[in-house]
Amino acid sequence: MPTNEKIAIFRCYKCKQEKPISEFHKDPTRLNGLDSRCKKCKSQYEKKRWETHKEKRKNSFKEWYELNKERERAQKRQYAREHPEERRIYRVKLRLKLLQKVSGNNIPQCVNCGCDDIRFLEINHVNGGGSKEKFDVGGQGYFHRSILNGTRKTDDLNVLCKVCNSLDHLKRKYEIVPIEIVWNGKEVVSCQG
Numbered sequence: 001m002p003t004n005e006k007i008a009i010f011r012c013y014k015c016k017q018e019k020p021i022s023e024f025h026k027d028p029t030r031l032n033g034l035d036s037r038c039k040k041c042k043s044q045y046e047k048k049r050w051e052t053h054k055e056k057r058k059n060s061f062k063e064w065y066e067l068n069k070e071r072e073r074a075q076k077r078q079y080a081r082e083h084p085e086e087r088r089i090y091r092v093k094l095r096l097k098l099l100q101k102v103s104g105n106n107i108p109q110c111v112n113c114g115c116d117d118i119r120f121l122e123i124n125h126v127n128g129g130g131s132k133e134k135f136d137v138g139g140q141g142y143f144h145r146s147i148l149n150g151t152r153k154t155d156d157l158n159v160l161c162k163v164c165n166s167l168d169h170l171k172r173k174y175e176i177v178p179i180e181i182v183w184n185g186k187e188v189v190s191c192q193g
């Protein structure tokens with residue numbers, strides 16, 4: 001066998017290099033039966049194509065997801081509008097659960113006056129900063145959810161009635177509040193201290 005046998009070479013359309021035909025994939029649809037790109041260029045091309053495809057799929061999934069999320073939200077809003085009583089009960093139950101969790105008590109009470117009417121009870125930040133935190137997490141709903149699902153610890157929270165909570169706020173601001181709140185089991189009674 002002659003060792004100086006001429007090796008068939010072919011010019012890659014992409015990188016313009018002349019390479020032996022073994023560096024090209026076969027392509028029966030072409031006149032010379034070879035791909036116009038060399039194997040190296042071809043694989044780069046395929047890789048790029050795949051990346052684009054992946055990106056497109058990701059984006060279209062994202063679009064579909066957003067659309068679906070919006071639709072689901074609209075359906076929920078619609079359902080809530082059509083079932084106000086159910087919604088009210090759901091909210092009361094959620095509120096009770098939240099207050100139970102923060103107070104560590106089945107019957108949540110104001111730690112200051114003992115009021116146990118949950119309509120008046122609120123969650124209080126012992127060291128202040130409640131408004132800031134609610135703002136930071138994106139609203140009261142998110143704040144409450146993080147307590148319920150356990151991602152937000154409750155060590156620095158307690159339960160106060162609306163009146164005591166307001167007084168607490170005043171006390172923090174002015175350091176002294178000249179009245180005392182007493183819960184008599186039915187209503188909040190305030191008296192001069």
Ligand SMILES: [Zn+2]
Binds near residue numbers: 012013016017040042
């Ligand atoms: Zn090439």
Ligand SMILES: [Zn+2]
Binds near residue numbers: 110111114115163
């Ligand atoms: Zn109170």
